[in-house]
Amino acid sequence: MNPSTVKTYLPWVVAAALFMEQLDTTIVNTAVPAMAASLQVTPLSLKAAVTSYVLSLAVCIPVSGWLADRFGTRRVFSIAIALFTLASMLCGLAMNAPMLVAARILQGMGAAMMMSVGRLSIIRTFPKSELLRAMNFVIIPALIGPLLGPTVGGLIVHWFSWRYIFFINVPVGLLALLLAHRFMPDYRSDTPRPLDVIGLVLFGSGAALLSWLLEVFGEHQLDATSASILLLLSLSLLGAYFLHARQVPHPLLRLALFRIRTFRVSVVGGFITRLGVGGMPFLLPLLFQLGMGMPAWQSGLLMMPIAAAAIGMKFISSQMLARYGYRRILIVNTVMIGAVVCLFALVGPASPTGLIVALGLGLGFFNSLQYTSMNSMAYSDIDTPDSSMASTIANSMQQMSISFGLACGSLIAGWYLGDLPQTDSVAVTTALHYAFLTLGGFTMLSSLSFWALRPEDGESVSRGSPRGTE
Numbered sequence: 001m002n003p004s005t006v007k008t009y010l011p012w013v014v015a016a017a018l019f020m021e022q023l024d025t026t027i028v029n030t031a032v033p034a035m036a037a038s039l040q041v042t043p044l045s046l047k048a049a050v051t052s053y054v055l056s057l058a059v060c061i062p063v064s065g066w067l068a069d070r071f072g073t074r075r076v077f078s079i080a081i082a083l084f085t086l087a088s089m090l091c092g093l094a095m096n097a098p099m100l101v102a103a104r105i106l107q108g109m110g111a112a113m114m115m116s117v118g119r120l121s122i123i124r125t126f127p128k129s130e131l132l133r134a135m136n137f138v139i140i141p142a143l144i145g146p147l148l149g150p151t152v153g154g155l156i157v158h159w160f161s162w163r164y165i166f167f168i169n170v171p172v173g174l175l176a177l178l179l180a181h182r183f184m185p186d187y188r189s190d191t192p193r194p195l196d197v198i199g200l201v202l203f204g205s206g207a208a209l210l211s212w213l214l215e216v217f218g219e220h221q222l223d224a225t226s227a228s229i230l231l232l233l234s235l236s237l238l239g240a241y242f243l244h245a246r247q248v249p250h251p252l253l254r255l256a257l258f259r260i261r262t263f264r265v266s267v268v269g270g271f272i273t274r275l276g277v278g279g280m281p282f283l284l285p286l287l288f289q290l291g292m293g294m295p296a297w298q299s300g301l302l303m304m305p306i307a308a309a310a311i312g313m314k315f316i317s318s319q320m321l322a323r324y325g326y327r328r329i330l331i332v333n334t335v336m337i338g339a340v341v342c343l344f345a346l347v348g349p350a351s352p353t354g355l356i357v358a359l360g361l362g363l364g365f366f367n368s369l370q371y372t373s374m375n376s377m378a379y380s381d382i383d384t385p386d387s388s389m390a391s392t393i394a395n396s397m398q399q400m401s402i403s404f405g406l407a408c409g410s411l412i413a414g415w416y417l418g419d420l421p422q423t424d425s426v427a428v429t430t431a432l433h434y435a436f437l438t439l440g441g442f443t444m445l446s447s448l449s450f451w452a453l454r455p456e457d458g459e460s461v462s463r464g465s466p467r468g469t470e
Contacts, residue, residue, distance in 0.1 A: 278405010
């Protein structure tokens with residue numbers, strides 16, 4: 001296959017798959033009440049349809065890199081798209097909640113492989129000097145998915161059946177499958193490593209249990225004692241994996257990559273930063289709807305500037321990183337994110353719409369620049385043979401950080417609200433304001449994690465001039 005042809009069409013292939021996955025996730029969250037009514041269950045009991053998807057991601061992302069190394073990126077990516085599309089059809093045909101949960105598990109498996117193998121293919125195809133541009137192109141459709149998801153989901157549920165929210169994945173999936181067959185390169189390892197079964201059991205079960213606990217957090221389905229025991233068990237499993245990975249020659253996730261400074265700072269710093277900002281997509285709708293009394297559609301419109309600014313930033317991030325460098329951008333930008341989060345404490349029922357839109361634009365812009373910087377710098381000093389492992393580790397940590405960020409935001413807001421009822425709009429608004437100040441302050445402190453970088457770090461990605469890792 002002509003390398004120039006691959007470079008031209010591969011980003012479109014990966015972007016189509018990511019768009020389908022992101023659109024599906026946001027639409028499902030919107031349609032849960034209608035799905036519950038149709039299946040004759042309570043909305044809370046249908047939470048399993050969401051958590052089962054997250055569990056599949058947590059378990060299957062770590063093994064995706066091994067599958068790609070052994071069977072090739074084209075085959076694994078194509079199977080992932082086919083599995084996701086088939087599972088979408090099964091979700092739409094589900095006659096009861098258990099059938100829907102089982103289909104969502106299959107969807108999560110397909111999504112895990114699509115995300116990991118898609119990113120790996122981009123990393124292996126483009127030289128580091130072109131990697132930032134390629135990743136920015138791929139992520140734009142993934143940002144459009146959450147932008148359209150709530151609106152599209154609401155319209156489908158209002159005018160048609162909730163089942164169509166899954167059926168719309170079928171034509172997109174078939175198109176992505178055709179493109180993957182024609183333009184996906186077939187990368188694989190010349191010496192594939194054996195599968196670390198023990199590591200998969202330890203890390204997969206620990207990550208899945210922890211993700212499940214974070215997903216059901218705040219739903220009051222578990223008493224404090226049971227939750228504490230399960231939390232201790234999940235952390236013990238992850239700790240056991242850490243000890244196991246240091247003793248075997250081919251671990252599931254090779255932790256030795258954290259010795260590379262740029263990779264370590266990107267993954268760990270990104271994890272810490274998401275603890276502060278990861279809860280904003282959950283907390284802002286609460287402020288708009290419960291605190292300010294807005295209807296759901298108006299709340300959704302006020303979230304759109306965040307996604308719009310995130311998309312717009314992708315067109316200038318390359319120039320900014322080339323001019324100012326990763327170290328300066330990440331330190332200053334992290335502080336700016338924290339400041340914007342704190343400023344949301346000024347938003348109340350009397351706040352002008354222009355202020356809310358301006359803060360949303362700022363949050364979307366700085367957040368998008370942050371994730372672009374962290375995600376691209378992670379691979380700046382990674383050698384080609386290690387790209388599969390690096391992608392797997394980065395994806396696994398990113399998925400866990402999303403759950404951690406949501407749980408952290410809800411925990412802090414719940415702590416400030418205390419025993420006051422959520423029907424008290426003044427109490428909710430006050431609690432959320434304190435939560436924004438707390439999360440914003442923590443985010444600003446997290447900028448310290450990027451002080452370990454050097455001014456020249458990441459130049460192999462932003463300017464095309466390779467640097468050492470020591």
